[in-house]
Amino acid sequence: xxxxxxxxxxxxxxxxxxxxxxxxxxxxxxxxxxxxxxxxxxxxxxxxxxxxxxxxxxxxxxxxxxxxxxxxxxxxxxxxxxxxxxxxxxxxxxxxxxxxxxxxxxxxxxxxxxxxxxxxxxxxxxxxxxxxxxxxxxxxxxxxxxxxxxxxxxxxxxxxxxxxxxxxxxxxxxxxxxxxxxxxxxxxxxxxxxxxxxxxxxxxxxxxxxxxxxxxxxxxxxxxxxxxxxxxxxxxxxxxxxxxxxxxxxxxxxxxxxxxxxxxxxxxxxxxxxxxxxxxxxxxxxxxxxxxxxxxxxxxxxxxxxxxxxxxxxxxxxxxxxxxxxxxxxxxxxxxxxxxxxxxxxxxxxxxxxxxxxxxxxxxxxxxxxxxxxxxxxxxxxxxxxxxxxxxxxxxxxxxxxxxxxxxxxxxxxxxxxxxxxxxxxxxxxxxxxxxxxxxxxxxxxxxxxxxxxxxxxxxxxxxxxxxxxxxxxxxxxxxxxxxxxxxxxxxxxxxxxxxxxxxxxxxxxxxxxxxxxxxxxxxxxxxxxxxxxxxxxxxxxxxxxxxxxxxxxxx
Amino acid sequence: xxxxxxxxxxxxxxxxxxxxxxxxxxxxxxxxxxxxxxxxxxxxxxxxxxxxxxxxxxxxxxxxxxxxxxxxxxxxxxxxxxxxxxxxxxxxxxxxxxxxxxxxxxxxxxxxxxxxxxxxxxx
Numbered sequence: 196x197x198x199x200x201x202x203x204x205x206x207x208x209x210x211x212x213x214x215x216x217x218x219x220x221x222x223x224x225x226x227x228x229x230x231x232x233x234x235x236x237x238x239x240x241x242x243x244x245x246x247x248x249x250x251x252x253x254x255x256x257x258x259x260x261x262x263x264x265x266x267x268x269x270x271x272x273x274x275x276x277x278x279x280x281x282x283x284x285x286x287x288x289x290x291x292x293x294x295x296x297x298x299x300x301x302x303x304x305x306x307x308x309x310x311x312x313x314x315x316x317x318x319x320x321x322x323x324x325x326x327x328x329x330x331x332x333x334x335x336x337x338x339x340x341x342x343x344x345x346x347x348x349x350x351x352x353x354x355x356x357x358x359x360x361x362x363x364x365x366x367x368x369x370x371x372x373x374x375x376x377x378x379x380x381x382x383x384x385x386x387x388x389x390x391x392x393x394x395x396x397x398x399x400x401x402x403x404x405x406x407x408x409x410x411x412x413x414x415x416x417x418x419x420x421x422x423x424x425x426x427x428x429x430x431x432x433x434x435x436x437x438x439x440x441x442x443x444x445x446x447x448x449x450x451x452x453x454x455x456x457x458x459x460x461x462x463x464x465x466x467x468x469x470x471x472x473x474x475x476x477x478x479x480x481x482x483x484x485x486x487x488x489x490x491x492x493x494x495x496x497x498x499x500x501x502x503x504x505x506x507x508x509x510x511x512x513x514x515x516x517x518x519x520x521x522x523x524x525x526x527x528x529x530x531x532x533x534x535x536x537x538x539x540x541x542x543x544x545x546x547x548x549x550x551x552x553x554x555x556x557x558x559x560x561x562x563x564x565x566x567x568x569x570x571x572x573x574x575x576x577x578x579x580x581x582x583x584x585x586x587x588x589x590x591x592x593x594x595x596x597x598x599x600x601x602x603x604x605x606x607x608x609x610x611x612x613x614x615x616x617x618x619x620x621x622x623x624x625x626x627x628x629x630x631x632x633x634x635x636x637x638x639x640x641x642x643x644x645x646x647x648x649x650x651x652x653x654x655x656x657x658x659x660x661x662x663x664x665x666x667x668x669x670x671x672x673x674x675x676x677x678x679x680x681x682x683x684x685x686x687x688x689x690x691x692x693x694x695x696x697x698x699x700x701x702x703x704x705x706x707x708x709x710x711x712x713x714x715x716x717x718x719x720x721x722x723x724x725x726x727x728x729x730x731x732x733x734x735x736x737x738x739x740x741x742x743x744x745x746x747x748x749x750x751x
Numbered sequence: 752x753x754x755x756x757x758x759x760x761x762x763x764x765x766x767x768x769x770x771x772x773x774x775x776x777x778x779x780x781x782x783x784x785x786x787x788x789x790x791x792x793x794x795x796x797x798x799x800x801x802x803x804x805x806x807x808x809x810x811x812x813x814x815x816x817x818x819x820x821x822x823x824x825x826x827x828x829x830x831x832x833x834x835x836x837x838x839x840x841x842x843x844x845x846x847x848x849x850x851x852x853x854x855x856x857x858x859x860x861x862x863x864x865x866x867x868x869x870x871x872x873x874x
Contacts (some may be wrong), residue, residue, distance in 0.1 A: 516832045520853030521763035527856040528771050564853050571832065
């Protein structure tokens with residue numbers, strides 16, 4: 196991993212603080228180093244200058260002492276110089292190199308030259324000045340300067356007019372090196388001063404750096420705090436919590452970002468709510484449609500099944516009619532013959548028995564005849580029914596009158612709840628009466644004593660091309676119909692009654708009649724609570740608009 | 752007594768009617784389908800024609816129409832499993848009545864008597 200890559204993984208704050216701190220340290224260090232260097236150079240130059248001044252003075256004053264080799268005078272001279280702190284050693288040599296005078300301790304052997312420099316301005320001869328260091332690491336500055344003897348140049352003109360000094364236009368001097376002054380200055384105090392300055396500078400620099408870094412850190416923290424908050428909220432939002440809002444009250448870019456971010460979350464939440472709501476609605480719609488589809492499908496299956504059964508029944512009925520006609524006819528023919536024979540010849544025991552047999556055959560054949568007729572009626576292969584405007588309420592009332600006695604015998608009360616002024620239906624009253632009778636008798640058989648059968652009628656206004664629909668309900672408190680039987684009860688020959696008690700054709704004939712009237716029949720039932728048969732007849736517009744006079748059915 | 756033609760594709764009905772009506776003193780002839788029925792009805796004169804509606808080749812209504820066109824006023828009794836539109840059309844066009852199969856012999860007897868009585872009154 197390169198340092199740059201490593202950098203990428205760091206926190207924003209660290210990313211700011213580390214490079215800026217490093218840059219600060221570098222700059223401050225460079226500046227401080229430069230200043231210390233300048234300071235040190237200044238100190239040294241000062242030392243050099245004062246050393247040079249001093250040696251210059253000594254050399255000027257040493258002229259007579261060297262000339263006369265007066266040790267005393269020279270010692271006096273040097274003793275004044277040694278009063279300066281920096282002066283470690285001073286010596287004066289004559290021209291031949293003989294030591295004339297010296298002060299201070301000096302051990303030549305331990306020294307080494309650090310830096311040689313030329314100081315050329317103080318005379319014709321150039322002596323070298325040196326920075327030197329002894330074995331203990333002490334630094335010194337050694338200066339050498341010539342002692343010059345100045346003599347007046349004696350010329351004839353000069354000698355001739357010695358009395359008139361004011362006539363001198365020029366005077367010439369001859370200079371001559373007569374010795375050397377050597378001065379060694381210790382850099383100890385200079386170095387001490389430099390060190391002190393250096394230490395102070397470093398200390399101040401460090402302090403400054405620390406203050407700067409702390410301030411930098413605070414500034415960066417001030418900037419990154421809202422950013423971190425933003426990051427936290429973003430994190431929570433990304434995990435699906437859209438209720439979070441960024442609480443930053445600033446007028447700067449971060450504040451603007453926070454506001455924009457809040458707006459974004461709001462619109463996100465709104466979108467999500469919309470999507471959720473849409474999903475919910477969609478789900479409900481799917482369920483609704485599925486149920487409707489299932490209903491439609493089961494109704495379709497049911498009506499397909501009924502139609503298939505109808506066709507089968509019609510075929511069977513037609514085929515049965517002729518043989519049945521034969522059985523019935525021959526039985527009647529034989530009966531007629533035998534009755535005549537008995538009339539003519541008197542009663543014969545055997546004959547009477549055969550007559551009884553034939554009556555049985557005839558009765559059963561008649562029963563078969565009825566079954567076949569009902570089958571054909573169910574299959575709607577029957578004759579075209581005569582339809583006329585009919586008030587269903589009156590048909591119900593007539594049916595009830597006719598059946599009331601039977602209900603009373605079974606201790607069942609019948610209640611009617613009929614809506615007045617029902618529109619007239621294009622219907623066959625006697626067929627409807629057959630349907631209602633069948634439904635009431637079935638309800639009676641299913642009901643326990645002391646229970647009630649309720650019949651209601653109501654009108655639902657306009658549906659599509661129809662002027663509306665008449666809805667009839669036959670509600671009993673009987674044993675109910677299990678779900679698995681609900682679709683079967685309209686099938687021909689399906690019965691729950693004991694063998695011989697019902698043919699299983701009543702409801703299938705009713706179904707055929709209702710269909711023939713363009714109606715629908717539906718069952719709602721709970722086992723143990725009761726059953727409701729719902730019949731819906733469409734009202735045709737033309738009929739609905741006609742006068743509501745209808746013939747009253749005669750009670751059978 | 753009457754001359755009667757029975758047109759029916761069902762053997763048992765043909766034979767039953769033949770035996771019963773003969774026994775009642777009528778003259779009875781048989782036709783096993785519509786076309787034969789038409790041929791016979793046009794060839795001879797009958798007082799009453801029993802004619803089934805659902806038959807092969809020619810149905811009962813066709814038989815009635817053809818015979819009625821050539822010989823108007825023949826007494827037709829159509830028979831049908833249930834009165835459908837063909838039977839209704841025949842009745843509308845002048846057939847005497849429609850007997851629904853399986854019919855009772857009493858009905859047959861009464862219908863024939865009624866027709867004969869009517870004929871007598873006309874005379």
